Amino acid sequence: MALGEPAAGDERPAESADAAASGVVGKRGERALVVIPTFNERENLPVIVGRLHVALPGSHVLVVDDSSPDGTGEVADGLAAEDADGRIHVLHRTEKDGLGKAYLAGFAWGLDREYATIIEMDADGSHAPEQLHRLLDAVNAGADLVIGSRYVPGGRLVNWPRHRELLSRGANTYARLALGARVHDITAGFRAYRREVLDKIELDTVESAGYCFQIDLAWRAVRAGFDVREVPITFTEREIGESKMSGGVMTEAFLMVARWGLQSRLERFGRRSR
Structure with a gap:
C-alpha cells in the first residue's frame, strides 16, 4: 500500500460515519483533536493531513514540530494558513527532547482548549487516518482509552521488516509479563484518550521521553x-524518511518497564501483608 492510499477494508456504516466525519465525538457534540508530532516530516505531513481530512473532514489537527531543520514547521504553518475552516493548528517547540x-x-494544548478526546497519530503514514473512526467508535461506545492494535485479531502489518516485527512483538510480550497488563499492543502510538x-x-509526573512513553x-x-480497549488497525511501514527508533530508546523502555513492574509487585505485596 502506498503512502497516499487509504487502508483497505475501512468502509463504515452510514449511521456511524456522520459524527466522526464532522470531528464530533460523543452524544453531546464534543470535539476531538488529532495530535501529530513531527521532526523532519515535510514530505509526509501534507499527505497525512490531506488523507485525514478526506476521511474525517471536520477533524481538528495540532502539529507539534520540534524545530525540524528540513522546514516541516514552515510546511505546517502553510497548511494552517491555507485551511479556511481553521482545523489545522501548529505548536512550535524549540528543542527536540523526545516523542513523549x-x-x-x-495534550496540554488540547486540554486547555477543552477538547473532549485527544488522539495520537504519527506523521509518517504508518497509521491510516481512514481507520481513525474505529478508535472514535470505541470511545463513543464507552471506552476511556482506545489503542489501535497491530496484535489483536484483524490487526495487520504491511511492509515491516521481519526483525522489526519480532522486536515489537517481543517488547510487547515483555511489557505485558512485567506489568501484568492485559494489553496486546501497549507500545502502539495510534490511540484516543478521553480528556x-x-x-x-498526572501528566506532570511523566518522566519517559522516548517510545516507552x-x-x-x-x-x-x-x-x-x-476502560482500556484495543481495536485492530493496519500498520504500514513508512515510505519516506527514517525511523526515529534507536538503541537508547529501547534501553530506556526496557529499564523503565522493569522498574514499573517491580514497583507494582512491591505495592501488591505490601497490600497483602497488611
Missing part, C-alpha cells in the same frame, strides 16, 4: 481503573 515531551505539549484520562494520570501512559490508565 512533544505529545505532552500537545478525563489525561486529567487524572506509550507504555507509561497506557499503564497509568490501567492502574487508574479506566
